[in-house]
Amino acid sequence: MTALLMAIMCAVMFAVWRFNRNIPGLQAWTLSYLFGFGVAALLLGRDSGTEGLHSALPVVSTFVCIFATAYCSLAGARAFVGQAPLPMAVPVAGALLTGGIAFYFTVLQPNVGLRVLLGSTISGALYLASARTFKQNGIGVLPARRLISLAYGLHGAFLLLRPWLFKLGSTVDGAPDIASQLSHFIILESTVALILMAFGTLMLVNEHVTQELRRVAEKDFLTGVFNRRAFLSLLEKAGSLAHRTQSALPVLLVDLDHFKQINDRHGHKVGDLALRHFVAVTEGCLRKHDVMGRMGGEEFAIFLPHTQREDAQRVSERLRSLVAAQPLMTDKGPVGLTVSIGLVMCHPGEAPENALHRADQAMYQAKQAGRNRVVSLQAASA
Numbered sequence: 001m002t003a004l005l006m007a008i009m010c011a012v013m014f015a016v017w018r019f020n021r022n023i024p025g026l027q028a029w030t031l032s033y034l035f036g037f038g039v040a041a042l043l044l045g046r047d048s049g050t051e052g053l054h055s056a057l058p059v060v061s062t063f064v065c066i067f068a069t070a071y072c073s074l075a076g077a078r079a080f081v082g083q084a085p086l087p088m089a090v091p092v093a094g095a096l097l098t099g100g101i102a103f104y105f106t107v108l109q110p111n112v113g114l115r116v117l118l119g120s121t122i123s124g125a126l127y128l129a130s131a132r133t134f135k136q137n138g139i140g141v142l143p144a145r146r147l148i149s150l151a152y153g154l155h156g157a158f159l160l161l162r163p164w165l166f167k168l169g170s171t172v173d174g175a176p177d178i179a180s181q182l183s184h185f186i187i188l189e190s191t192v193a194l195i196l197m198a199f200g201t202l203m204l205v206n207e208h209v210t211q212e213l214r215r216v217a218e219k220d221f222l223t224g225v226f227n228r229r230a231f232l233s234l235l236e237k238a239g240s241l242a243h244r245t246q247s248a249l250p251v252l253l254v255d256l257d258h259f260k261q262i263n264d265r266h267g268h269k270v271g272d273l274a275l276r277h278f279v280a281v282t283e284g285c286l287r288k289h290d291v292m293g294r295m296g297g298e299e300f301a302i303f304l305p306h307t308q309r310e311d312a313q314r315v316s317e318r319l320r321s322l323v324a325a326q327p328l329m330t331d332k333g334p335v336g337l338t339v340s341i342g343l344v345m346c347h348p349g350e351a352p353e354n355a356l357h358r359a360d361q362a363m364y365q366a367k368q369a370g371r372n373r374v375v376s377l378q379a380a381s382a
């Protein structure tokens with residue numbers, strides 16, 4: 001039954017991976033289930049009484065497959081949360097060590113207890129490391145990470161305890177019966193843990209796809225900042241929050257100067273690079289909770305929550321001078337950029353579109369006054 005379940009989960013994981021190859025970690029998790037199926041098939045061989053598992057090769061293979069199952073889970077977790085892959089030497093050394101332990105305690109110094117203790121400790125530690133990887137990366141906010149981290153953690157802890165359960169079982173009356181029941185329990189536990197992990201993995205896939213869809217719907221493809229629609233909706237929310245506290249919200253409209261000339265002189269590709277460069281410079285100048293969006297073409301809007309007019313004025317000036325001081329470096333030399341900025345305060349109760357319209361007027365005045373400057377409009381006209 002376990003082998004059948006593993007085969008089904010393996011096929012499901014493979015199908016999911018085949019259609020979602022860009023999801024980090026999924027390939028490693030699919031491999032993990034493949035090795036898990038290998039373990040179940042090898043154990044099935046033993047249950048049906050084949051000769052094989054009495055010799056060293058199947059025992060070594062089972063141990064290496066158990067190690068590979070656990071290692072691929074960790075590799076998947078690391079890839080999913082964006083950590084660098086471990087050097088290839090780590091899994092190779094781990095597989096050799098596990099295989100060596102299995103061989104040594106099967107052929108040279110037969111000792112099932114020590115063999116199981118060492119093998120379980122290695123894979124238990126790997127599952128705990130997988131749980132820790134998710135715990136350190138957003139477990140609090142994302143339910144899929146909570147589930148998979150719990151499944152990895154519990155399974156890891158159980159693997160570490162397993163040899164001691166056997167030891168305890170062997171000291172009570174009716175030891176052979178207890179050992180056999182423990183074996184069945186262990187297989188049951190592994191099956192349940194692997195099913196939970198598979199559910200967790202599928203939920204993670206769902207989380208990733210949902211985040212991707214949200215990103216595509218909300219973000220500007222070229223620069224990665226919010227698109228116009230998403231920016232306006234965030235501005236509306238921030239505006240109503242500011243309305244509750246009766247505070248004004250600074251809104252900036254930033255337009256790159258003579259951008260058409262950059263495209264004409266250096267080509268559209270350099271124009272695109274210039275837009276990205278501008279966004280990078282701006283993001284370096286803003287705080288974490290400031291929000292930026294691309295309104296279209298070479299026009300961007302920014303709002304600065306919890307900021308007074310004087311501070312917003314300082315931020316605008318700093319942004320203007322930073323952009324002017326940091327040209328885009330290309331193969332053919334630096335390409336200078338400047339921006340014209342319109343700054344207004346979105347007053348409590350004012351519609352975001354109206355504030356943006358006023359910021360646009362301020363920006364237009366900055367253009368008219370010679371560009372590369374900030375114009376701040378004082379009062380709402382609506």
Ligand SMILES: Nc1nc2c(ncn2[C@@H]2O[C@H](COP(=O)(O)OP(=O)(O)OP(=O)(O)O)[C@@H](O)[C@H]2O)c(=O)[nH]1
Nearest residue numbers: 255256257258259260261263268269271272297298
């Ligand atoms: N490379 C690139 N160019 C773009 C993009 N979107 C809009 N543009 C170009 O941006 C230029 C904007 O030109 P204009 O509206 O005349 O403005 P400008 O040249 O910046 O002049 P001022 O705003 O008056 O300083 C046009 O040539 C558009 O083709 C884009 O995504 N990539």
